[in-house]
Amino acid sequence: MRNETVLGGGAAGGYEEPSQCSEHVAIADRDGVVGTIMLAPAVIYVIALVAVPFFLAIALSLSDATVGNPSAHQFVGFDNFTSMIYEAAFTFALRNSIIITAATLVLLTVLTILQVELLARDFPGKRIAQILLILPWAMPVALAAIGWLWLLDSEFSPIDWLLRAVGLLGPGTVLGPANNLYYLGREWLGIGAVVVINVWRTLPLSTIIVLAGRTAIPNEVYEQAELDGAGYFRTLFQITLPALAILLIVAILFTVLVIFGDMTVVALTTRGGPGYATEILPYWAYLKGIQGGALSQGAAIALFLFPVLLAASVLALRMAYRREG
């Protein structure tokens, strides 16, 4: 307490004796315990809802289980896989899944870049535009499906009405003699409709992810490019896109994987029809495994492209990390 004399007398300096260190260690101070408690819900969740169903699906696909008798596990090897390949519906489902995913990927990439470029700039009404662009993500898929079903209705489609009004649809016009286009009743229009709805649903998420990366690029870099004499496209392709490459890959990969495994849009619109023209793998797995009761065959269909998707994901992520490094 030598300081006391210098400061001129304890309390007069306004500095009270600090309290001693506490010797009590609460549970919240013990990192090991806290860590376990915090981690447990996530671990349990992943094991119960991801790992178990996944290995169950593999087991089912190698058995002859049915909905009526799910416990009768007779090991049948790859019989389920070989038999499903010979079905016409499966060929359609595989083809359509690949086409729909690829088309969604291309459209989604282009539109995401366009939206991000738009929203990175300041313009009047930007806030409203942002809200409108987020809206599809916030909308429940069943509700959205009703809207889309009406838009694509075989008789009362507003799109058809618009086309008729401008003289593109109806007898003696470009789009044919019929008064309607029957979007969900034709093979390629049906596939197109599914792609459009997929893009509409997933665009907000990929836009938000990529926009976060775009706003993190300092404005000075763009001003520098302007001073260096770069035009819009040079700046876009040599500065913006390389800087956003990782995020774009992650965002698009993520959405595409979701779309590939998702059956809601097809289930709520075309139901795979007409015939098997718009059938996709997850919906076919559902029809076969749940509706049709052949649990093992459904599992085999659902697992069919798993190795391909896994390889694609690993490849894309490694590409992303290599760029980063």
Next chain:
Amino acid sequence: MAILEVRGVAKHFGDFSALNGIDLATREGEFLTIVGPSGCGKTTLMRVIAGLEKPTAGAVLLNGKVVTPLPPRARNIAMVFQSYALYPHMSVVDNIAFPLKARRVPKAERERRIRWAAGVLGIGGLLHRRPARLSGGEKQKVALARAIVRKPSLFIFDEPLSSLDAQVRAMARAELRQLHDRTGVTTVYVTHDQIEAVGLGDRVAIMQAGALRQIGSPQELYYEPANTFVAGFIGTPPMNLLKHAGATVGFRPEHAMPRAAVPQFKDVATLQVCITRVEFLGSEWLAYGTVDGEFGNAKVLCKLREEAIGKVKVGEVQEFVVPRAQLRFFDKETGRRTAPAPV
């Protein structure tokens, strides 16, 4: 080499006026520094000159040609930002090549110029690194190489040294000036650091509150400040400014000396200074004090040389003298320089 001229440039952001009528012109090949406290509008002026902002009024001329309506890329001005704004995902060589590619310079010529620029700045060994792997000083050199590689007619620097360590900064400052002397390109250099401005510039322009307060050689600004703002801004420590009989009187800290140290001085003004503190600065000492009486208890700073230090004691009132030739007079209201008055 170019002459830059700024005529009556004003810039308003809504109600806020960042620049109100700036007029200035560089000489050919000149190194002009613009200095002022933060928020004085110096960066806005830079951006107007570079074309990144459109002025509300006035014009920018390069070599007598009005460039105000031209976009930045048509002005052939190179700017180095405070952050250097290197393209993060490009290697050093791609960064330097970018302005040449944007201008469609043929490959052979491009490579020749990149070698030249890298040689001038001594960064030949860094060409294949990414900006993230460079030190602050190296980043600056890359930014400079990218700026000179396209042979601009004007350089603009916006506080390029402020993100460097103090130790690197002095070196970088010398290199910057050498680069200017080697290339001879007219340079406008913005900083908030008056030491940097005075040390680097052929001439220095001082800005405050969106207006130009004085432009002149470092010596002019130091010895003949046009107003109390410049007097109080330039110099470390700045000029002492005292109120006296309806005027403001100024003198530099090194011009006030204890009477006892300089008994031979004639034609001086005398001050009674109460010394409150003395600081050792290495080559000299700094005395803090107050003057009372006719100067109204104002604070003063005096720089004392070695031989004078024995003559002052903390806590004592001492007679200090300032040669009358070193006194500067300013209007009390406007702060503008006026004719000498009796003290």
